[in-house]
Each structure stands twice: as structure tokens, then as C-alpha cells.
Amino acid sequence: MSEVILKDALVTLKESGVRITPQRHAILEYLISSEMHPTADEIYKALEGDFPNMSVATVYNNLRVFRNTGLVKELTYGDSSSRFDFVTHDHYHIICDHCGKIVDFHHPGLEEVEHLASHVTGFQVNSHRLEVYGTCPECAVSVQKAK
Amino acid sequence: MSEVILKDALVTLKESGVRITPQRHAILEYLISSEMHPTADEIYKALEGDFPNMSVATVYNNLRVFRNTGLVKELTYGDSSSRFDFVTHDHYHIICDHCGKIVDFHHPGLEEVEHLASHVTGFQVNSHRLEVYGTCPECAVSVQKAK
């Protein structure tokens, strides 16, 4: 089923006039199949086996290409490096304060917040970003034990 | 009135056993008085006149101290450097896609989103983060003109 998603993505790229190189194919595939939200370096390391000569710059370049075509979203949290998320349906993220794990969850869009914000500030609103922070079940267990 | 806020902050620091140095005083004062959400470097530049010998490291160190005592929040957006926000009431930010301006707005907390996220993912929820993106009135005008 992620096959279909990948094919769709490739079609989107082609329609945007972006060439499908083996590297791009591999990066996309990894982003889609991976349940995590990898950093550029993690992607680089993961594909090192298949592409021993691939440069880090290629990863960054292509992530930017994907971002520009709207296929991929860049997530910046407090930590040093950005994470990249293949955009499927609209979803939000919940992030574990302890281990940094990121889990997706769905929630109806927060239009009323956008409206209020627009009304109060006079901005034309385009989008919003929401993240929830907490402790994941696994870390909750180990925190228990530590007591 | 920001006098009171500053005094409160100094009391908070003292209670946490943090010494009030002239540099810390100045950084706090700047953060409170400034309507913007400055980067570390902007703070550094702003205080250069009064503290010609102050090191950038001092700014970073003290911002970390303030963050740890809960006086200051660190905001990371897509761009390269973090921004720092003196915490007064709970508020959200709306950010202009064109000029990067950040404006505060108030909105009742999104508890129901936290509840849903907790229910779906099994996380214990601590907090959330919400930002709205759009075009500020000034930039909307210049975009009009450009047409």
C-alpha cells in the first residue's frame, strides 16, 4: 500500500518537472516506509549501503526539492537538526519529552483558532502548526521504575 | 508596568539561587521591554553599547539559565536561529510568512486536543505548542502593490 503512495509521489514530481533519479527514488522510499521522522543524516546513513558515493549535500538538496513540491514537511524542534516528514493526510505530532519519539495523531483542523487569530491580528492566515508534548507509554514505565 | 514584571522576574531568579549580574539584568530587561522575539545575536547587538566587553557566550548562557527557571521560552522555527520569548501569560504566536514578524494572540487553551492526543497515543500529555502562519497586514499591502 505504501507502493501506491510512492507512485503518487513520483507522479507529482514528474508533473513538477523534477527528474526522478535513483537517489531521489531511494530517499522518497525511505521517507515513506520509515515510520519515524528521520533527520537528513539518518537518511544519509540509511542509504549509505545502496549508494556508497552519495553526498550529504544530495540528501539536503533533494529534501529541499521535496519540500518545495509539498511532498515533505520539515519539522524543527528544539534539538539541533531538522526532521523530515512525508506528508500524507493532515496530521499532528505528539513528541515524547524523554526519548524524543514522534507519533502521529489525527484531529479535525483547528479552523476556529485560525479565525480568531486572523480576527485579532489582522493577518491573512495560511496554515498552522500544532504539537503536543508529553511522556510516551514506554518512558512512563521506566520513569515509574526509577522511583 | 513592565517594571513590575521585571521585579517579579528578579525575585524568581533570586529564589532559584541565581545571581543577578548586570548582564543578566540587562538581558532580562531587554527581553521584557522588547515587543519582538529576539535571537541571541540580536540581544547581543542590542546590549553591545552598554556592555562592550560582553561575550556572546554570556548571552547564550543566561538565556539557558532563564529557560531553566521558566522565565523564558525558546522558539525554534524553520530559520537558522532560535528566538527567545519572555513568558508572561500563556499566549500563542502568529508568524508572517513574508517578513517573519511574530505577533502574540490569546486563545483559550486547547485542552480537548491534548485529551484526544493522549487518548489516541497513550502518552501522558504535558503541554502543547501552536503557531499560526499567514501574511501580516503590512505585507498584504505590498503584495497587493506588486500585482
Added chain:
DNA sequence: TAAACTAATGATAATGATTATAAAGAAGTA
């Protein structure tokens, strides 16, 4: 198909924000 043009890759250097280190200074305490 070959030549010409354009885009993508890879290696490496450059940038820039942030952090680490270590010496000197200031404040706090006995």
C-alpha cells in the same frame, strides 16, 4: 544519432549558530 543545453550529483569548502573550555574576576561565606 550527435551536438547542445540543462539539471543533478558528489566532493569539498564555507558559513553560521551554538557549545565547550579554561583562565580571570566577582560575590558569598567562614
Added chain:
DNA sequence: TACTTCTTTATAATCATTATCATTAGTTTA
């Protein structure tokens, strides 16, 4: 005063990301 601890300063180190540029590959056109 002597001692300890925290803070500042200057500087070097780190690390993610971007820029440069020569090389390669793909596409277009004649």
C-alpha cells in the same frame, strides 16, 4: 583574610546546513 563557588570573557571546537564547482547524466533539438 582565605576559601569556595559562580560568572564572565575570550577563544576554540562542533555540527548542521548551504554554497561552489567540476563532472556526469538526461533531455532536447537539429
